[in-house]
Amino acid sequence: MDSTAEKSGKKTSANTYLTLFLSTFKISACTFGGGFVIIPLLRKKFVEELHWIEEEEMLDLTAIAQSSPGAIAVNASILIGYHVAGVPGALITILGTVLPPLTIISVISAFYKSFRDNIYVSMAMTGMLAAVAAVITDVVFNMAGDIFRRKDVAAVLMLVLAFIAVRYLKVNILIIILVSALVGAVRTLSKEKAEKERGF
Amino acid sequence: MVLLQLFLSFMKIGVLSIGGGYAAMPLIQNEAVELHGWLTMTQFADIMTIAEMTPGPIAINSATFVGIQAAGIPGALVATAGCVLPSCIIVLTLAYIYYRFRGLSLIQGILAGLRPAVIAMIASAGLSLIILSIYGQKTLPADLTAVQVIPVIIFLVSFAVLRLRKPDPIMVMASAGISSVILLSIFG
Structure with a gap:
């Protein structure tokens, strides 16, 4: 398992990217409460449903995500994307994870002033x-x-x-x-x- | 140059927040409220409340919110990018090291060393929120008994329920919001 990016490079198709994006997007859009909640959901999707990551590996990826700086959810997504489809995969999963909160908070901010004055x-x-x-x-x-x-x-x-x-x-x-x-x-x-x- | 400043501030927050969302909170308070004045303490408390009520990582939620307050949508994009970039580089480097050497004991040792400090910082930011909530101001007043009664009751009940029942925090937040409207309408 020394070069997952290379290995998966052969089998990476547009479909894989789409699945990566949609999975992380959906999980991020529906997860309240941050990293400790999102990791079990990612595990369910990528280990149990898609079988793209092994159980043991997921534990190690979780340890890395938690020991690295930054949002645990983002870190975990980066690792999963990288594991499945190399650096492009990581970029796709970052986008999937960041877009929902970015959009929701932007909308809330637009109404924040009138909202707050109520x-x-x-x-x-x-x-x-x-x-x-x-x-x-x-x-x-x-x-x-x-x-x-x-x-x-x-x-x-x-x-x-x-x-x-x-x-x-x-x-x-x-x-x-x-x-x-x-x-x-x-x-x-x-x-x-x-x-x-x-x-x- | 507020965009550059936002990018750098959130990059710093991205690098320094280790151990999840709540760890980012004191750093955001430091950068956005104390150093740059992008948010007031009340706005900071609001964004923590909103972040808790909306999906997604607290750090990303706050980056977007602070960015918009400081410089509109471009600000939100720049702050979010700044927040994610360090993770990207560090996580991918660690992943590479992991796949090469399969050894994480030093990294985990460093993490263990950081944990007490992270808890202390979260505790300090949490204390700031408690003070703001029950006294309605940023610092402790001279008269410590001058509390706002309804927030104190909601704080104590929420805390007791959280300790005893371990409910979903979202439910606690929603119930607190509803009880607060009712109580303040009657007694406020």
Whole structure:
């Protein structure tokens, strides 16, 4: 599986591109709630229905999509498109994934001002803002709970320090991300080194 | 040159947001509200609400919205392109490395290192939204008891339901919107 692009280059037809576009377009247009929801849907389509990607591979693609910067849904689409039909396939799936939100938000933005000035809309937005705040708090509780449960002291410390840095010291986000990435890299390398020395 | 500025800002957001939609949120707040003033804090809160209610990734939804507010449809296209470009390059490079070496342990180690920082940043942006929601302003007021009662109730009920029942967030948002119209019409 070293060169999927080349391999699939032979069998890539206009039909494949069309299927790639329509599948990602439909999934993106109907998916509320971002990356963690879209991946199971992509898996169902491309692994179970079309059999274009193997189960095991899909797990690895998911790991790459989640570890890369950017929207998980876009990343996953890029990987699937690339896997099936090389770079042109990736471009097609990006288009399929990006077009629905781009169109929907453009339309909403056009009406945003008059929409926002409506008294009932404004009342509803007041409540929905409180609900979004609750949804995000819930997400934070889930994510942080995961870290605390693993009793990883260094990670808990990093979480607290990062929160103070970003919230109260107004440290540049770029610096926080670079330092955290470095800590992660050093921890992995030293762990691997320790394992090697122990003879694993 | 607002188009170039939009492109660069969203490219930065694209590079730095690791771990999905909510991770992009604090970065968008930083770029669009604090650095460039393309959005007010209320507009930022609105787009987070709209992004949650409409399909598609939060980052793409916000890129489109910020782009349009700052520079119309060309702005939306440029911001979205900026947001997607880094993913494209980085994901394809990682895919190449993956197929060549099948080893991701260092990448996963870096990801594990980033997770606490990402959570901290989401928590901070979430706190900003809570403050805006219950006090109606960006910063904490001198009198911490000066809360808006109805948003506080909706926040607490939504949070309790989310923790206990794990419903679809869309349902929570929709119910909160409807209850808010009813409550504010009666008591507001």
